[in-house]
Amino acid sequence: DIQMTQSPSSLSASVGDRVTITCRASQRISDYLNWYQQKPGKAPDLLIYAASTLQSGVPSRFSGSGSGTDFTLTISGLQPEDFATYYCQQTYSIPRTFGQGTKVEIK
Amino acid sequence: QVELQESGPGLVKSSETLSLTCTVSGGSIRNYYWSWIRQPPGKGLEWIGYMYDTESTNYNPSLKTRVTISVDTSKHQFSLKLTSVTAADTAVYFCARDPSASRGYFDSWGQGILVTVSS
Numbered sequence: 001d002i003q004m005t006q007s008p009s010s011l012s013a014s015v016g017d018r019v020t021i022t023c024r025a026s027q028r029i030s031d032y033l034n035w036y037q038q039k040p041g042k043a044p045d046l047l048i049y050a051a052s053t054l055q056s057g058v059p060s061r062f063s064g065s066g067s068g069t070d071f072t073l074t075i076s077g078l079q080p081e082d083f084a085t086y087y088c089q090q091t092y093s094i095p096r097t098f099g100q101g102t103k104v105e106i107k
Numbered sequence: 108q109v110e111l112q113e114s115g116p117g118l119v120k121s122s123e124t125l126s127l128t129c130t131v132s133g134g135s136i137r138n139y140y141w142s143w144i145r146q147p148p149g150k151g152l153e154w155i156g157y158m159y160d161t162e163s164t165n166y167n168p169s170l171k172t173r174v175t176i177s178v179d180t181s182k183h184q185f186s187l188k189l190t191s192v193t194a195a196d197t198a199v200y201f202c203a204r205d206p207s208a209s210r211g212y213f214d215s216w217g218q219g220i221l222v223t224v225s226s
Contacts, residue, residue, distance in 0.1 A: 001168075032210065032211070034210075034211075034212040034213075036213075042218070042219075043201055043203075043216035043217065043218055043219050044152065044201075044213070044216060045216075046212055046213060046214050049207075049210055049212035049214075050210055050212075055214065087151065087152055089152075089154075089212070091210060091211030091212065094165055094167075094168075095154055095167040095168060095169070096142075096154040096211055097154065098151055098152040098153070098154070099151070100151050101151050101152075
């Protein structure tokens, strides 16, 4: 299985901050990398697929980059509704695996 | 706008079979990949497996011997069966749609259903 490791596991930030979350794959996965946002008690929402393609309806302050083994999710100008847990997911091979999550909390 | 809704028992006894159904509305069930994903309380996400249309399945090797996913196109539903459950199978179970044959991302999710395995 491909292991996905996110860092940090949690972070505290203020409204308006620029936030970067990193996801590292245990082997090369090209750009088969997706990002999701999950709020408590809710299903995850797709933010970005194919490493950098913004899902329809997702605000442009979210962006993704990377290829191979190292990927980043950036939130440019954190908004109150962005406080949540973020997961990366690889779909390069079966089983499709997720990172352990990064919880973004209010400072 | 496609909507997905999970249904099934919220409590299953240890060693028995967990059976859940996902009803798809507002969109076609044909020509998509349909997945089940689970999340133990307070923990991360685990992909269980998918079925493509009515043609093929692929399962997480860690669960493969116990999992069956099937589709009933006439009812716009797909189902999950997980046999010989233990407390480790207690989780919120989500169904999700994957619109891409090549990319494998989940663009629509059900709200999730908590299934507790009791001894």
